[in-house]
Amino acid sequence: MPAMAENVLQMLMGMVDSYLVASLGLVAISGVSVAGNIIAIYQAIFIALGAAISSVLARSMGAGDQKSQANHATGALTMTLLMSLILGLISLCFGQEILSLLGTEKLVAEAGGIFLAIVGGTIVFLGLMTSLGALVRTTGNPRLPMYVSLLTNVLNAFFSSFFIFILDWGIVGVALGTVLARLVGVVVLWKSLTISFAKPSWSLDRELLRLSLPAAGERLMMRAGDVVIIALVVRFGTQAVAGNAIGEVLTQFNYMPAFGIATATVLLVARSLGQGNREEISQIARKSYWLTLGFMLPLALLIYAFGTPLTQLYTQDKEAVAASLLVILFSLLGTPFTIGTVIYTAVWQGLGNGKLPFYATTIGMWGIRIGTGYLLGVTLGLGLPGIWAGTLLDNAFRWLFLGLLYKKRIGA
Template identity: 45%
Template sequence: MPAIIENFLQMMVGLSDTFLVTRISLSAVAAVSLSNNIIAVYQALFIAVGTIVASLYSRKLVSGNVKERQQIVDSSLKLTLLIGLSLGLLSIVLGRPIVHFFGARGDVLKLSYEYLALVGGGIILLGLMTTFGSFLRAHGDSKTPMFASLFINLFNLVLSAVFIFVFHFGVLGAAMGTIIARILGSIYLFNKIRGDRPSRKFWRQKMDSELIKLTFPAAGERLAMRLGDLIIMMLVISFGEDVFAGNAIGESITQFNYMPMFGMATVTVVMIAHEYGGKNIENIQRYLRKTIMMSLLMMVVIGGILLLLSHPLSQLFTSDLIAIKSSQTVILFSFLAIYFVAGANIYTAAFQGIGNAKLPFYATAIGMLVVRTGTGVCLGYFLGLGLAGVWIGVLIDNLFRYLFLKYKFKKACHN
């Protein structure tokens, strides 16, 4: 439950920014949404690192090898810093041409770059929080990362509101609130680590080969996911700014659909890594059945409520009729895809827990870049179904990945 609540609170950060900037303009909504889609690619890399760190560190805890645990800790921090600094520099130096490439023009271009340069420039803070949280969860402490997310939300909401409405910094104010909140969150999580902490000379340590070996395909899987999202975003923005803004609002609302699944996926990686280290195959199968069922039950309840309230919820963000209709389309298809989305993500976590990050990467790459994008372009653009056609492609992609990964995991366990 703490892992699920933590994911809920992490989603609230993006929702808070989106909600606050709706009071500025639709251009501000489109700008923050576009920037956050790019930042989500960065976040995907850190999630991949955090997932592999949790899996490896959990297995080292079972083995009891202190030296190997310390090497994982030092290597994880070093890798996080390298990725964070590289992405931060990329956001500042090449942020403007990047958002221009993905369709930003005029005011949206200016506002997108402001947000990306600041939040993306300080993305290393999100990386540190993710890695520190992985260490704590591997030790069975999922409450501390949850409280960190709570504090970040409160600080972000208050600071962003002050910067936007008191100092009139606009989109830049939302970005400033996010950065300051993440600085405080990083410090808090580091101070809460009670197990193996990074050594003072971690930068000089040789990076763990298994961490690198598993991180690349895990990062590839997350990148394929986000790259597919960006391609779809380019297609959606071609339908018009109001449709794109409505899609962004719908995605912000439907984040709550996925809250239980992401929390259960985090738990799945850690627990299956523990059981796999102890060669308890029967326990692995039992955990999988329980995590999928628990995810579905919570997702159906949350998704059903959001579907019933889709119109008034969308009206909280905008009065534009096209944007509201587009938001409702996203909420409907998000609900219809619940079963397949839960299955695909839980089985992806299961594979990463047993140390096989390649197969989920292949499944996601094919699903996102071929099935989802191809179907979305054909139905949404060429057949004229618009946003509905794009989301039909999303549904078909998740169905493909769920069936493929389920079949392969059962086969792997029998072997």
């Protein structure tokens, strides 16, 4: 429950940013939306690293190995800082060029480039919040990261509103509000750590690297594919981009139970594996799926029922509203598939096998989602419905792929 609430609060920050940016016009919300998809790639990489941190640390705790715990904690911070440096430099040096390559209009690319340079250039704060949160959560304090997320949301809303409506700093103000709020979150989490650290070294944690690289690769394939999907949506016009962005912001809340329970699933599976209790893992997987469905389906139905008034909080443009409602509908239809994909990915990561989710996502995203989306949406002219039909097929494939292989392993 704390992990679920934390995910909801993290997404609420993006929702608040989108709402504030919406006051600046469709060009601004489109630019920040496209930039947000690049930042989502970064966030996905750090989430994957956080899952790997939780897995290796929970396994060490299950085995009672304190020296290994200290080594993993130090390795986690080292890898976080290294990734942040690389991603931050990419954002600062090539941000606007990346958005232009996606086919966005000049004004949209300029608006998004500003946001990406500021938020992406200081991505170290998001990275540290994710990794420190994983350390704090795994070592027995799952509620604190939730409280920190609540704090950063309140600060983000305050800072961003002040910079936009009082100082009139526009997109720069929204970006600075996000950065400052995350900085405060990093400080609070750092001061709350109770785990011991090993002496820093230039070598990377091999066990953490072995699990985090496939997990990061899986997230990278997913988010990079999302950027390609956005490039396809751009073909349908600014209204379609804005409506698609608003729909995705609203439906993010559908997925929060899945991501929260997946976090717990990784921890529980890894701890059971460390204790040698393999029979419990199947029960964890089964309960995780049905528990997620019980939380996620009512949320999806609620957002679908109130889709129009929720979308109109962002824009009154009829084409953008229609595009947003389409996204909400497809999100509802794909609920069972999405849950299966997320939960079985978490199970395999908890088992220490990040390669299978990587293979499933690479094939599903690049072979099915993008291929089907291009065929239906662009070639056959179905537009946005064709793009989202590809998304449903992708999630269905990955659920079957990961679920059947897991059942085969258990049967063996």
